[in-house]
Amino acid sequence: xxxxxxxxxxxxxxxxxxxxTIFNILTGQHAKVGNWPGVxxxxxxxxxxxxxxxxxxxxxxxxxxxxxxxxxxxTVGLILDELEKGIVLNVVDAxxxxxxxxxxxxxxxxxxxxxxxFNCSDELKxxxxxxxxxxxxALTGCKCILTNGRTLEGFDSLRALIAExxxxxxxxxxxxxxxxxDWVKKLSSFLAEKDSEWxxxxxxxKLKKLANLDEIPESFDFSxxxxxVQSSSVCWRNSLKNGIxxxxxxxxxxxxxxLKACLAxxxxxxxxxxxxxxxxxxxxxxxxxxxxxxxxxxxxxxxSLGKFPSxxxxxxxxxxxxxxxxxLPKTILTELFLDGVxxxxxxxxxxxxxxxxxxxxxxxxxxxxxxxxxxxxxxxxMAWFGFQGRAFVLFLMGIGCNVPxxxxxKMIESPVQRIRFFLLIPLVACSAxxxxxxxxxxxxxxxxxxxxxxFMFFLNFLVVAVVAMLLFxxxxxxxxxxxxxxxxxxxxxxxxxxxxMFIEKIRHFLEKAGTVILLGTIVIWVLNYxxxxxxxxxxFDIEISKLRQMPFDASIQKKIDKLLSQKEKEKxxxxxxxxxxKAVVPLFEPLGFGWREAVxxxxxxxxxxxxxxxxxxxxxxxxxxxxxxxxxxxxxxxSALSLMLFSIFYVPCLPTLGMIYRESKSFRITLLxxxxxxxxxxxxxxxxxxxxxxxxx
Amino acid sequence: MxxxxxxxxxxxxxxxxxxxxxxxxxxxGRRLLELGFLxxxxxxxxxxxxxxxxxxxxxxxxHIGLRQCEAALVALKHDTDGK
Numbered sequence: 001x002x003x004x005x006x007x008x009x010x011x012x013x014x015x016x017x018x019x020x021t022i023f024n025i026l027t028g029q030h031a032k033v034g035n036w037p038g039v040x041x042x043x044x045x046x047x048x049x050x051x052x053x054x055x056x057x058x059x060x061x062x063x064x065x066x067x068x069x070x071x072x073x074x075t076v077g078l079i080l081d082e083l084e085k086g087i088v089l090n091v092v093d094a095x096x097x098x099x100x101x102x103x104x105x106x107x108x109x110x111x112x113x114x115x116x117x118f119n120c121s122d123e124l125k126x127x128x129x130x131x132x133x134x135x136x137x138a139l140t141g142c143k144c145i146l147t148n149g150r151t152l153e154g155f156d157s158l159r160a161l162i163a164e165x166x167x168x169x170x171x172x173x174x175x176x177x178x179x180x181x182d183w184v185k186k187l188s189s190f191l192a193e194k195d196s197e198w199x200x201x202x203x204x205x206k207l208k209k210l211a212n213l214d215e216i217p218e219s220f221d222f223s224x225x226x227x228x229v230q231s232s233s234v235c236w237r238n239s240l241k242n243g244i245x246x247x248x249x250x251x252x253x254x255x256x257x258x259l260k261a262c263l264a265x266x267x268x269x270x271x272x273x274x275x276x277x278x279x280x281x282x283x284x285x286x287x288x289x290x291x292x293x294x295x296x297x298x299x300x301x302x303x304s305l306g307k308f309p310s311x312x313x314x315x316x317x318x319x320x321x322x323x324x325x326x327x328l329p330k331t332i333l334t335e336l337f338l339d340g341v342x343x344x345x346x347x348x349x350x351x352x353x354x355x356x357x358x359x360x361x362x363x364x365x366x367x368x369x370x371x372x373x374x375x376x377x378x379x380x381x382m383a384w385f386g387f388q389g390r391a392f393v394l395f396l397m398g399i400g401c402n403v404p405x406x407x408x409x410k411m412i413e414s415p416v417q418r419i420r421f422f423l424l425i426p427l428v429a430c431s432a433x434x435x436x437x438x439x440x441x442x443x444x445x446x447x448x449x450x451x452x453x454x455f456m457f458f459l460n461f462l463v464v465a466v467v468a469m470l471l472f473x474x475x476x477x478x479x480x481x482x483x484x485x486x487x488x489x490x491x492x493x494x495x496x497x498x499x500x501m502f503i504e505k506i507r508h509f510l511e512k513a514g515t516v517i518l519l520g521t522i523v524i525w526v527l528n529y530x531x532x533x534x535x536x537x538x539x540f541d542i543e544i545s546k547l548r549q550m551p552f553d554a555s556i557q558k559k560i561d562k563l564l565s566q567k568e569k570e571k572x573x574x575x576x577x578x579x580x581x582k583a584v585v586p587l588f589e590p591l592g593f594g595w596r597e598a599v600x601x602x603x604x605x606x607x608x609x610x611x612x613x614x615x616x617x618x619x620x621x622x623x624x625x626x627x628x629x630x631x632x633x634x635x636x637x638x639s640a641l642s643l644m645l646f647s648i649f650y651v652p653c654l655p656t657l658g659m660i661y662r663e664s665k666s667f668r669i670t671l672l673x674x675x676x677x678x679x680x681x682x683x684x685x686x687x688x689x690x691x692x693x694x695x696x697x
Numbered sequence: 698m699x700x701x702x703x704x705x706x707x708x709x710x711x712x713x714x715x716x717x718x719x720x721x722x723x724x725x726g727r728r729l730l731e732l733g734f735l736x737x738x739x740x741x742x743x744x745x746x747x748x749x750x751x752x753x754x755x756x757x758x759x760h761i762g763l764r765q766c767e768a769a770l771v772a773l774k775h776d777t778d779g780k
Contacts, residue, residue, distance in 0.1 A: 487762060
């Protein structure tokens with residue numbers, strides 16, 4: 001039993017057919033997400049078990065045509081040839097049969113006989129029809145079943161049907177002999193006549209031959225085709241110019257014949273009310289206010305509401321750490337564990353609430369069909385920057401936090417656009433940059449803090465826009481990167497999709513990004529821990545204990561505090577991290593930073609929030625007045641401006657970088673995402689520093 | 698019929714027309730053809746995005762958004778549209 005070869009089932013279908021829901025229902029909730037070997041097309045697989053039969057169910061990306069199953073010919077071929085080794089389950093949106101069946105027919109032309117699943121059967125009923133599955137099976141030779149992903153109607157029969165084909169496992173039965181559909185039979189016999197090898201070709205080779213039909217020499221007689229497609233249809237007026245026109249005509253002709261035979265009208269006929277919602281949601285005046293309200297709500301829930309569970313997790317883990325610190329022996333291992341590993345784990349876990357809330361909202365947005373409307377509304381704007389409309393949502397989320405935006409980047413379908421997105425998103429100022437901005441704005445620009453903040457964000461937007469356009473120039477979309485913006489019918493999202501998606505996203509984040517974050521935290525800890533012995537300028541412990549013995553009063557306490565912070569400062573500046581910071585000071589001198597600023601940027605790499613806290617430690621201001629301390633050490637308004645700009649752009653934080661690496665799977669792109677912001681930051685800061693000095697701030 | 702080409706991009710909101718020809722020189726045109734943008738198929742312009750682009754169409758029972766330049770690949774027949 002154990003060594004039986006795996007049996008593969010493939011879910012193929014148009015986008016928006018409820019394919020994912022079917023996958024989740026059939027596999028339970030355990031999807032494994034990987035890639036097709038050698039290519040970057042996502043491959044979700046799960047185990048199907050029913051009536052002592054089992055197989056591996058693989059969910060393919062939604063596609064309108066076999067030609068676009070992958071992002072290039074090689075990928076399509078790779079996936080198609082895989083299909084031949086298993087059984088194809090073709091999910092068809094019963095509310096939109098005509099267009100969905102094109103894919104079915106296309107598969108049959110290549111000799112694949114799928115099991116057809118007519119999903120959303122309620123929508124067919126709403127349109128006033130029933131489907132006669134007996135005649136469908138008789139005509140096509142495909143087993144078929146009507147399902148409804150919401151009510152689970154039809155799924156018992158579907159499971160039984162799949163188990164049946166697993167029991168009598170024979171993927172090779174896929175052949176033309178089963179098909180009684182006129183079109184496919186004639187086409188295949190016609191092509192077999194022209195090409196003796198036709199029947200022995202693999203599906204991928206067949207697809208290529210079919211797609212290149214119009215590359216047949218001119219001597220080729222297309223009139224044969226014309227006889228194939230009975231010119232009974234009214235629309236059939238032009239002479240066929242080439243093979244692809246012939247194929248498309250033939251398919252639609254055959255589909256209309258098929259539907260005429262299989263569809264029976266119901267007594268009660270309802271009108272199709274679904275798209276009338278668009279009259280409000282796509283209304284010239286209401287569309288944008290509604291869309292931005294929805295986005296605003298999502299943004300607010302994700303980041304404002306998400307802040308609470310995040311801080312609970314942070315506090316909880318922090319308390320445990322404190323407790324452990326109390327009971328564990330004070331060794332270097334304990335400190336490594338608590339300040340390195342444990343801090344790293346907390347740094348990873350605090351992201352989870354945001355991620356969960358965001359994905360919850362995104363699934364609702366996507367499954368309801370509203371995301372497509374948003375993409376439709378903003379397509380014009382995003383096109384300037386070389387993106388699809390739906391990328392807007394991702395950039396907006398990036399303002400909250402780059403990490404979940406990256407985790408959702410699969411939403412961008414085009415691979416080239418995704419790469420540009422990876423390089424751009426670190427430049428989008430996330431909310432973690434706010435503490436350093438508000439802190440410095442308050443200290444150095446007290447008369448117009450709001451204006452200054454606005455200027456920062458406006459400049460940030462400008463830079464992102466300009467860089468986006470530049471990247472678009474450098475890496476334009478290829479001509480075949482064309483994405484159809486379907487406006488699917490509005491549907492109620494299925495709750496079944498949430499849990500599997502949560503598990504999948506969390507696992508992904510923890511596995512890949514989590515390890516990078518953890519490692520980075522430990523490395524920084526090590527650099528900040530060693531060397532252990534520091535040469536102090538004076539013996540602080542003795543001085544402090546001397547002071548402690550004196551009669552207690554406020555001024556003594558002040559002196560003790562000052563010594564303590566002085567000691568802390570000297571301790572930190574002796575570590576490798578600070579030494580490194582001091583070593584790179586020459587690099588930052590043109591920007592007006594001192595060594596403290598340079599050093600504080602390093603923990604800022606772990607999380608941008610920590611720039612302020614590091615600065616506070618390094619300056620160890622008397623009375624907690626960071627501003628006075630900074631000014632005393634020579635920070636001026638121009639250098640503060642320069643520091644703010646630098647901290648907005650300089651490098652993506654470590655979690656972001658980890659996510660970029662995970663999503664792009666490319667070391668080069670990750671490196672670019674690190675270098676581009678760094679260089680930009682330096683140039684921008686330098687430019688504005690000089691301007692500010694010139695203007696006499 | 699030697700007038701200027703009348704394309705989907707110029708079809709006013711709410712009007713229905715018949716597809717005449719799709720430019721197959723581009724991958725986009727071929728994809729549209731595969732989706733059922735065949736000569737002789739009726740198509741209705743349903744919405745125009747507030748910023749002028751893209752345009753939404755209803756064809757064969759489904760709704761699709763096309764950018765101006767994509768819609769311009771689809772030529773319409775002159776005699777339809779009621780006028």
